[in-house]
Each structure stands twice: as structure tokens, then as C-alpha cells.
Amino acid sequence: MNDGTQVHLRLVRPDDKKLLEQGLARMSPESRYFRFFSAKDRLTHAELAYLTELDGENHLAIGAARYLEDGTELGLGIARFIRLRERPEVAEAAITVIDEAQGLGLGKLLLTMLVLAARERGITRFQCDFLARNKGMHTLIERIADDVRYGHESGVMQAEFALEGPEGLYRALAGVARKEGHVRPGSGLPKLETTNDS
DSSP states (O other): OTTSOOOEEEEOOGGGHHHHHHHHHTSOHHHHHHHHSSOOSOOOHHHHHHHHSOOSSSEEEEEEEEEOTTSOEEEEEEEEEEEOSSSTTEEEEEEEEOGGGTTTTHHHHHHHHHHHHHHHTTOOEEEEEEETTOHHHHHHHHHHOSSOEEEEETTEEEEEEEOOSOHHHHHHHHHHHHHTTSBOTTSSOGGGSOSOOO
16 A cells, blocks of 8 residues: 555455454444444444455455464445346446554555456446545546436435456556465465466
């Protein structure tokens, strides 16, 4: 991240339920409200299953964490997409970064990797719903996307944008993430890694 903190990225797995619970507990009430559009103190068993037991094609999530001295992971953020059944080329995307890691470039890294993963799976557009006062999400979308279409209803913004941009840019960013140790062997992100270590 921008402050020098080393993070690693990997696909979210079914055994990450505890990490999600711990991450939610470390989020401020405002960050929880921005993510869930309501006060959220805990995740139900059904919600935890929905958020971690994914097929990797229609519902995919990339987690960011750092390793503690004892080798355990401390979750810092998640980016996910859920393909729309009625428009299979479009997916709803969401980014969550815990408060201590906000403003350090992690959201942009997660969204970039999510875009690349989505493009590899035939998704060409993202929809993002966020509260109008969530300036951080608005800024993040503007930084990574061109020609964003916005809608607004009852304080909720919906942004839709094409996953265009030069393929080489996304690949280069993914390569940087790998070289800096963000994406490691065994991450579950083989499509985001090259086979050449040079």
C-alpha cells in the first residue's frame, strides 16, 4: 500500500467466514453503513455462506490481507462481483476496505484486479451501487473508469461503466501486484499471475 504495508491478494474461500466477521468488527459504523446501507453489527450464518461460498465465475471475491507475526491473516479489504442473470455480460461490483487501510491505494488495487478477473470471465460492464455521500467510492470509480453513467434514487447512486481501457494496463498493474508480493502462488488467482518470474 502507499504507506509501505505489504498486503497479499487471494480469492475468498469458504473457510474465510471468521476473517469476514473479524473485518466487520474492525469497521467503523459509517463504513458499515456505506457497505450495507444500514447499521450492521454482525453477519448471519446465511450471509457468511453467501459471501464466502462462491463459484468463481458468476460470484467472485478477492480478499486483501496482511500476515501477522504468527502467520495468521489480518483482513484489510474485499472486492467482489456478482453477475446479473438478466444481463450476463454485466456484474454488480462492490469494494470494502476497513478504516485503517482506507486512502492508501488498496481500493484501487482491488478494483483493478477485480476488473481483470471479470474481463477474463466474459463480463464487460460493472454496476456499482453506493450511497451518494460515499465520496471515496465515487472517486475510486472515476479514477479507474471512463464514460461512467450515473443514476440516483433516494440517496443511492448507481454507476455503470464499461470494463474497457487498454488490456496491457490491467496486465501491467496485475504484474506489479505480483512482483510486489501482493499475489502469491496458491492465492487462487492463477489467471492473474504469469508463469515467468523474470
